[in-house]
Amino acid sequence: xxxxxxxGAQLEKFLRAEQFIFHAPMKEHTTFKIGGEADVLxxxxxxxxxxxxxxxxxxxxxxxxxxxxxxNVLVRDKGIRGVVVKFTEKFFxxxxxxxxxxxxxxxxxxxxxxxCAAENxxxxxxxxxxxxxxxxxxxxxxxxxxxxxxxxxxxxxxxxTRGGEFIEFSGxxxxxxxxxxxxxxNGCAICxxxxxxQRGNVDDIKNKMADFTYRRESKQPLDLPSAGSTFKRPKGxxxxxxxxxxxxxxxxxxGAMVSEKHAGFVVNTGEATAQDVLNLIEEVKRxxxxxxxxxxxxxxRIIGEE
Numbered sequence: 001x002x003x004x005x006x007x008g009a010q011l012e013k014f015l016r017a018e019q020f021i022f023h024a025p026m027k028e029h030t031t032f033k034i035g036g037e038a039d040v041l042x043x044x045x046x047x048x049x050x051x052x053x054x055x056x057x058x059x060x061x062x063x064x065x066x067x068x069x070x071x072n073v074l075v076r077d078k079g080i081r082g083v084v085v086k087f088t089e090k091f092f093x094x095x096x097x098x099x100x101x102x103x104x105x106x107x108x109x110x111x112x113x114x115x116c117a118a119e120n121x122x123x124x125x126x127x128x129x130x131x132x133x134x135x136x137x138x139x140x141x142x143x144x145x146x147x148x149x150x151x152x153x154x155x156x157x158x159x160x161t162r163g164g165e166f167i168e169f170s171g172x173x174x175x176x177x178x179x180x181x182x183x184x185x186n187g188c189a190i191c192x193x194x195x196x197x198q199r200g201n202v203d204d205i206k207n208k209m210a211d212f213t214y215r216r217e218s219k220q221p222l223d224l225p226s227a228g229s230t231f232k233r234p235k236g237x238x239x240x241x242x243x244x245x246x247x248x249x250x251x252x253x254x255g256a257m258v259s260e261k262h263a264g265f266v267v268n269t270g271e272a273t274a275q276d277v278l279n280l281i282e283e284v285k286r287x288x289x290x291x292x293x294x295x296x297x298x299x300x301r302i303i304g305e306e
Contacts, residue, residue, distance in 0.1 A: 007060055014052050019043045019091065026075040029086060031132060033225040034274050035075025035304065038084040045091040047191040051164040057083050065303055066189045068137025069109065072227050076274045076304030085189065087136050101155065102195045106136030118209060123200030124153050129209040130216040132228060136190040140183045142176045146212055151176035155196040159188040179232060179299060221259040224267040227300040231264060234294050240264030243284055246291045253280040
């Protein structure tokens with residue numbers, strides 16, 4: 001395609017060759033290990049680069065999707081047209097502590113940020129030690145576990161608008177709710193996050209994290225690719241419990257299966273397609289609604305060409 005050659009030539013002006021891939025198989029860039037090709041996948045290493053990428057995307061009138069670690073997404077089998085901007089630990093994963101404040105770049109893994117907090121005697125982020133996403137993705141989804149959520153620890157977020165402008169949000173302005181933030185509507189790319197934590201005892205913090213890690217490893221199907229919890233928590237219920245009570249553990253469509261270890265997870269048993277997963281999600285929704293009168297909604301973000 002002519003646009004790819006021209007677009008690539010423009011990227012080469014401010015990015016290294018290893019920072020972008022044309023025709024990138026998204027199954028190699030998501031924890032589900034599923035998905036067709038993205039036209040171009042870009043790994044920025046600074047907010048300035050994000051700004052330049054967005055301005056270029058706008059110039060070429062291309063669609064653009066922003067991803068973190070790829071841990072809460074299902075990419076459809078036909079892939080993604082246009083540009084995927086992905087924040088990774090390798091290119092955009094720095095972090096630092098400043099007193100009770102911890103500043104992290106968007107690509108930093110949430111687990112590593114929680115470890116950094118613990119090593120600096122800061123408490124409040126223990127709940128995040130087992131969440132497999134980036135901190136940018138955690139803000140985007142207001143990730144939470146074990147009665148903790150990102151909403152409780154965010155001081156501010158530095159981001160870039162789709163027009164390439166730099167903008168800063170206070171934690172209070174992020175409209176954080178259950179698996180929701182303002183970034184799901186405004187399209188801005190989260191670039192840097194500032195957390196405010198409390199002083200604590202290092203041993204106590206690490207013991208709490210060890211307990212959460214043990215609980216997660218003993219209950220969740222970490223041996224198979226997945227996107228984490230597949231369904232949102234319906235009001236007054238737990239999705240996994242409803243699915244289990246409906247007798248759906250082990251239910252399989254193609255290579256996708258309701259985990260036999262935790263019914264709230266759909267896993268990739270080997271060669272699952274996105275369509276396998278989508279078909280299984282619909283079947284689970286149908287059977288749970290039929291048995292319990294509860295409508296489940298996917299928590300996983302479904303993206304790509306239908």
